Amino acid sequence: xxxxxxxxxxxxxxxxxxxxxxESLGPLRVVVLAETASTQDAxxxxxxxxxxxxCITGRQTGGRGRLGRVWADDYGLGVSMTxxxxxxxxxxxxxxxxxxxxxxxxxxxxxxGNLGVRWPNDVVDRETGRKIAGILIxxxxxxxxxxIGINIHQQPADWERAxxxxxxxxxxxxxxxxxxxxxxxxxxxxxERLAEPADRVIDDWMRLDTLVGTEQTxxxxxxxxxxxxxxxxxxxxxxxxxxxxxxxxxxxxxxLLHGS
Ligand code: BTN
Numbered sequence: 001x002x003x004x005x006x007x008x009x010x011x012x013x014x015x016x017x018x019x020x021x022x023e024s025l026g027p028l029r030v031v032v033l034a035e036t037a038s039t040q041d042a043x044x045x046x047x048x049x050x051x052x053x054x055c056i057t058g059r060q061t062g063g064r065g066r067l068g069r070v071w072a073d074d075y076g077l078g079v080s081m082t083x084x085x086x087x088x089x090x091x092x093x094x095x096x097x098x099x100x101x102x103x104x105x106x107x108x109x110x111x112x113g114n115l116g117v118r119w120p121n122d123v124v125d126r127e128t129g130r131k132i133a134g135i136l137i138x139x140x141x142x143x144x145x146x147x148i149g150i151n152i153h154q155q156p157a158d159w160e161r162a163x164x165x166x167x168x169x170x171x172x173x174x175x176x177x178x179x180x181x182x183x184x185x186x187x188x189x190x191x192e193r194l195a196e197p198a199d200r201v202i203d204d205w206m207r208l209d210t211l212v213g214t215e216q217t218x219x220x221x222x223x224x225x226x227x228x229x230x231x232x233x234x235x236x237x238x239x240x241x242x243x244x245x246x247x248x249x250x251x252x253x254x255x256l257l258h259g260s
Contacts, residue, residue: 004153006180008034008058015054018184022191028052028083037062039082040138040147050143053084056183063149066136067255071149072162078169079150079182083190088142092235092251093198095121095137096205098146101193102133103208105185106150110175116210119232119256123150124210130168148186152179166258198235205234216240217257220249224257 006014012032019026029047036042036057043055059076073080087094099121106123107115116126123133136147151169153176159167170177193201209232217226218238227242238249 004176005178008032011056011058011180011183014180015056015183015187018187019054022187024195025083025085025187025191026052028054028085031055033057035059035061035076038064038147039080040064040136040145043082043084043145047084050084050086052086054081054187055084056081060149064136065134065149071134071136072164073149074162075158077151077153077158079148079152079179079186081148081183081186083146083148085144085146085194086142087144087194090139090142090144091198093201093205094144094194095135096234097193097196097201098135098137098148098190099123100201100204100208101189102135102148102150102186104193105182105189106132106170108185108189109170109177109182111170111173114173115208117205117208118210118258119234119238120251125168125173126210128168129210130166132168132170150182150186152177152182202234206232209234211238211256218249218254219257220254225249 012030015030019028031046039055039057043053047053057080060073060080063071063073063080065071099117103115103123115123118124121135122131124131133150138145151167153171154169211229211232214229216229217224227240230239230241232238236251240247
């Protein structure tokens with residue numbers, strides 16, 4: 001928790017009024033929890049009928065990330081939220097829409113030009129590659145849990161304590177935001193981005209890409225492939241120049257190896 005934040009007792013009302021003004025996201029039930037292990041699990045628990053929910057916590061003690069990683073926010077310094085949504089049909093570009101929406105929301109809070117996306121949908125500092133936000137989408141049939149974690153108030157000592165050297169927060173850019181304002185911005189941007197067609201999302205995503213031209217290691221078919229990224233077609237293939245030639249890696253079965 002941080003003294004610049006609106007008290008958590010006021011979050012639910014404000015989020016409800018933000019949602020009322022949106023065009024395509026709602027109606028969604030709003031659940032705000034002072035503390036929970038993971039908003040992914042809490043969202044499912046509070047939305048058993050799968051009608052639609054926004055579940056937000058002030059402090060997440062057992063957050064999870066993609067590929068079995070941990071997402072730590074035990075001290076309540078970031079935004080941890082999950083939207084339970086009927087995204088039908090679930091199209092491959094939807095995870096990209098979420099990444100763009102989060103990048104845009106943070107850009108609107110003062111980071112314009114600083115941020116990019118790292119395939120598939122990490123939001124990172126363009127200059128250092130440090131991660132400011134991560135997205136986890138878990139699906140069962142037509143219902144998707146869209147988990148969003150954003151680093152807001154953390155300082156370098158917080159990353160040292162958590163053993164996460166490759167992360168960065170809004171505060172480290174000199175932006176001191178109220179977590180509730182960040183949540184409101186993210187919901188507004190999601191409302192617009194989730195309604196957009198695939199071609200527009202993919203074009204915008206490619207403009208934010210930070211991998212092209214960099215040396216990376218990918219996992220594919222149980223093996224590691226390292227080289228310079230030539231092109232990222234985020235929903236179809238990644239083209240990499242390795243020391244043995246240029247290879248095309250299918251997006252659906254490839255993952256990026258990195259530190260956080
Ligand atoms: C990643 O970068 O690997 C994804 C991180 C996703 C973290 C968010 S925080 C809210 C939601 N609850 C979780 O347990 N995880 C997601």
